[in-house]
Amino acid sequence: MFNKLWAILALCLLVSVSFAQENFTVRVLDKSGAPAIAATVSIDKQSKSTDQHGIAVFEDLKSQFYNLKISFIGYKSEILRINPSNQAIFSIKLKDQVYEFEELYVSATRAKENSATTFKTLDKEQIQQKNLGQDIPYLLDQTPGVVIGSDAGAGIGYTNLTIRGSDNERINVTLNGIPLNNPESMGSFFVNLPDFASSTESIQIQRGIGTSTNGPAAFGASLNIQTDALETKPYLELNNAFGSYNSWKNTIKAGTGLINNKYAFNARASRISSDGYVDRAFSNLKSFYVDGGLYTDKHTLKATVFSGKEKTYQAWYGLAEPLFTGNKARIEEYADNLWLEGAERERFLNGNRRYNYYTYDNQTDNYTQTHAHLNYSYRPSTQLTFNSALHYTRGAGYYEEFKPMSDLNDYGIDPIKVNGETIENTDLVRRRWLDNHFYGITYSLLYKPSSSLNFTFGGSYNQYKGDHYGEAVWADQVPESALGKKYYFGHANKNDFNFFAKADYRVDKFLFNLDLQYRNIVYNGKGDDEDIKNYSFDDTHNFFNPKAGITYFLDENSNFYGSYAFASKEPTRNDYVENPMGTVPRPEKMQDIEAGYRFRSETFNIGANVYAMLYKDQLIPTGEINNVGAAVRINVDNSYRTGFELDGSWKIHSKFIWSATAALSQNKIKNFEEQIPIYDDDFNVVDHELIVHKSSNIAKSPNIVLSNNFTYKPIEALSFRFLSKYISRIYLDNTSEKNRSIAPSFVNNVQAVYSFSAFGIRKIDLNLMVNNIFNEKYATSGYTYSSIMQSVGKRDYFNFYYPQAETNAMLGLNIRF
Template sequence: MKKLLLSAIAVLLLPLLTKAQFTISGSVTEKTSQAFLPGASIIIKGIAKGTTTDNHGKFQLNTIKAGKYTLSVSYVGYETQEKTIDVSSDQTVDFSLVPSAFLADEVVVMATRATEKSGTTYKNVSKSEIEANNFGQDLPFIINNTPGVVVTSDAGAGVGYTGIRIRGSDATRVNVTVNGIPVNDSESQGSFWVDMPDFASSVESIQIQRGVGTSTNGAGAFGGSLNIQTAAPELTPYAEVNNTYGSFNTLKNTIKLGTGLIDNKFSFDGRLSRIQSDGYVDRGASLLKSYFLSGAYHGKTDLLRFVVFSGTEKTYQSWNGVPQSRLDGDVPGMEAYIARNGLDAADAANLLNSNSRTYNSFTYKDQNDNYAQDNYQMLYAKQFNDKFSFNGALHYTYGRGYYEEYMKDQNFSDYGLPNPIINGAPVTATDLVRRRWLNNDFYGATYNFNYKAASNLNFTVGGAYNQYRGRHYGQIVWEQVASTLNNSDHYYDGDGDKNDFNIFAKATYTPVEKLTIFADMQYRAIKYDITGDDNDLLPFNIHDKKNFFNPKLGATYTINPGSNFYSSFSIANKEGDRDDYVDANPGTLPKPERLYDAEAGYRIKGTGFSAGLNVYGMFYKDQLVITGKLSDVGASIRQNVPKSSRIGVEFDGSYTLSRFFQLNGNAAFSRNKIENFTEYLSNYDNNTVIENNYKNPDISFSPDAVVFGEVVYKPAKGFAIALQSKYVSKQYMDNTQSESRKLNGYVVENARLGYDFSFKGVKNMNIGLLANNILNKKYESNGYTYGYQSGGSRTDENFYFPQAGTNFLLSLNVKF
């Protein structure tokens, strides 16, 4: 395997050794004033080749082979211009751009996105790449093939509850914004893609920043950021129908409509989607519905846009995973598991007789998660002149829903209820069905001002103020033995209120022609209050305030228009999530986490190839990790560990071998360690706690290697075949680096076919096929574990989330 990976990387690096024949150079100016336009983007269409103009509006493209090429030049606020040239010698090509009749949508996300001169590590995913990979799976699976990313699915097929890790950091440490507005839940800090079904169909582009990245809104990025821009309007009216059907009765239906530009000023776009799937796991079904609406006014110097998107989901729960004994087909182990956990006859039969990889412990017909979320955004951008611009947004998100579960032999006292008297005797327990609700409101404002003081000096000042109001409550909707509680009554009520304020200032300065330095300073303050009762009926009166200063510094040195070196150093701070506060022992608060992030890398672009190499060191102070310690009520709690780190190297490259073949690949190798770790193990023999100390164990769920390779074959116009391979090394499910509590490494091969064609009345028709796991690899991408001492020996309960074997998705997409 290692030889194969080294060979693949060597092939991608071959173009670095090739010699150029010709050079294309020139300048980009504003047509009326003839002023130079620094930072204009120049690309050669059809090949991975491009650059930007320097401070004097000049550009140069080296290593160009003889041939016919189309150059495209774009600059914010100006109309894109193209020129076709024949290259048989060095060429000089000048461009004069005309101011655009309307302001481009991309100004909305400029303040929070990285550029080639930001000194940060990032990956841009274009609309065409998103469309090629969009077969109805959740967005994490669409960006699965980017550097350092590992994804998982509870139901095993990429629909329903899915998760993403970047550099080993989970969703609570990956900052997600849509049009610059935070998406992460303010309390749990995760992003729930199941609440945004088929959102990828309304996305223009995604920028994935690894590490701390640029200043953004919401909780700090401790592993990475996903900066998402929703779809820009098309210039002409359109209609589009997308349909997918495949394994596990997975079905996606999407309708998209757009007016194009009306009077060169107005546009309206809409989408309606439905996705349903039985899931790979038993009863792991999902029914997801969503819509997206956008209306915009496009002025010459301003843009006003209203965006509404909403999603509803009904997902059968499959979040318990598969016990290790069931996965291994270990009958004595399953019988011991049944005895340890007190399973009744029906649950025991379900465990013993289910498929070893699709077992689901839930059998109650309505064991569903039900949630709806509405998002409203009003975006405004204004270009006052060629030096000064503004963009801002008002937003509101309304979420509400519950999960329902059947609970056996529940004590009335655990629900704050009196014991019913039947035939003169008290009944202390009953089977029941309960619902646990979360209703929340999230609203606020974001803004930024950009000032171009000189051709070599740029300032940005921005920030946000957001408020979250969450209501947590529970209901009992059915009891085998009736109590005094009505169906609509709440047996607990709790509130979580959070205010989040930040302000940042950025400066980019080019003191000499090839050197650009930047500084990015952010101040963030949060106020978090938790009151009322939690689901275990414990009262809470928790109040906390935190103030964070998050500075970032970096530099980029441009060797030539096609290559540069960059480096940066950043500090980020982050508060704990709701569970860290609720599960902490009374009178204590979790310490905030701090991250020191150092990044350095090299980027190069040439004719038909691009490559990047990045090294990083992420050093944590007081990182919150699971230690096995329990709260006063027996809940697992995270605790701060003084020192931990992630050190790694990442490669990302693409090489066009010919008009028929293209190679794409990336690799991430890392060392992820906790300096000193103490595991707490409950000893049920004498009600004590055993402490086990470990020196330099791996951080849980942090693979040492994540490698992706792809060969794309285009035998004819509009037809492409992609063969993909992804390797993820072993991961440990806790922080002890125990071989008995790990996820095995795996290699998964996928294939994607696409054919585009058109005919009268149809702009484009695409037939696509996605074949996942074509070699039918049996693997698990996620899991969890807990342990205890009993009967004089240690017992570990390991649970895994198996992913589907070979499965297919077939799509038909038509654009009118």
């Protein structure tokens, strides 16, 4: 009898528990009452995106109270307390959010959620976790296909970045939609923007061609950087870090919050310094950032001025292979090749991995770059938004170097007589200057006639004026009156106009993207360079760059996408002035085909994609560098990059998260014609030897790049991370020869972050990062050059590498009031 009674009670309990699992439906509408598609709905830590009807459904919820948060770009986020057992269906109409208007500055050039583009976005929290003074490329290290490094070895000073094997000359960078790339070199030098990460809200990395943007075409990737969003309350931050190689970061930030519900002002001042891993490769970097804005329900007007000043000791010559590997069998040959004698030869022969070729005390690069932006947004309705920006960048600086026993005639100085002796060669110090102006306007119009259809129209007109010149500032025994002349001078103008139109249209489970861009470039230069006299070029390009994609939604958590894009890109200044083949460089063309799958749930996120980037006339590095450390490039007829990429995270436990990325690729040139110079005994080039490689690897493009991140959070305020990075062999030239390559590397870092409040301080962060914990001896970049001496008749080559730091650490303390 009692057994039956207990069985009945157990059955009733089981039924009651099963009925206690509730389904909860959230319906989100925009201001007009239309469904808000792709709004983010979160119940505690479970997040979903609304479907085409503005609906998100949560299953198997308990009969208890939950925190419900709803976010949608351009609208005020809503946070509510709900209990599914009291209300099975919840509907909400969103309100305008003035304070998120700043996101509209970047919306015209960013990939939208679920669009048919391969991208990843880093938010402010992810950026702050890694921001200990190293350059922006170091913040991107755990994203697919990224390879980073620095001349000085520790990530402070000049840094380099490749994505899918493409260097910074092929990576488009915008700040709030305004181009950052130098119009002539097309590179982005973050050393000129020290600690800009402290003023950054988010960074979106689009791999491949990506969406239409402003500035040079993205031939490997684009970085879309958004500066700090408006904070409504006053704040003060003190961010400091100290670490190996006497590295320091000191930052102070302050903001007024909203004044009279309309005005806001923010300011930042930063100082970063380091002695560098490489001997004497110090960096002394300073910057400031100031903005002020007017914010109303329909208008936003924001003025921003930021500037960076850098002084870095040169380390771009790199490290000779015998010192890098420790195998000194050829060290005498390298010493002869570098023309080293006496004490300098002995210093080289006894050098180690931290050896620096330069010894002159002021062998430094000095540059100041100041930016002024004026952004305006007008939103007359929820369907229409207009953005525009005026910008001006002023850059000026030089690098100084000591030149022993130089010919005075080369520097515009007449031979002089001293004690009756004519002096034609002497020691001197020269400066090579870059002095430029870059200004223009960007604009965009976002029109959303319905919840399923979006139009974006935008573009820019920019103009660049730049001077390159050199001067001798000191020469032994030469009177000061004979110095200061410009021994070479070159001037360049570049006009860049582009217009793009984009449309996104959703029908049932399909989202269609169409993106068309027209770009016109007029670029001319004339004058002398260090070694090239009387150069002159005048080039005009008209490019049409179409893009199209489609996304198919399997359900609200997963989708497939595919896209096709075509882009063209003009050559850089160096390609015109220093072309090793003596020919006019051709513009590059690329077709980019992408296909991928995305899945997102509370515990598991994954993005997997394949791509094929097919080039015509790609400008590829030969493996050599010029006298300022830039890669020398030539056109090749046919080449390609194909690959598979993976970006995923798994919340294994509430306290343990595993994230990983993988980039597997082939980067090939078809029928590469290698030209090896032949020298006579007086070191004059008398001929070339031609070698044809039917299929070879593109220089500096590793086939495998893997990253790993294990995060353990024993409590909410404390986290530990174990970070790993593997990079396969990197070939220094285009011959696929192992003896001219960088060996694979596997580097591991650990990080601990503790956040708490105390003594009335709003937030205190302690951040310890220990890099390269297993003391890997590695490099991620280098160069090589080959030659044949006519009298010897065989090929010789010399490899140089940029060694990265051994085990090192940084400790950060951030305080926010």
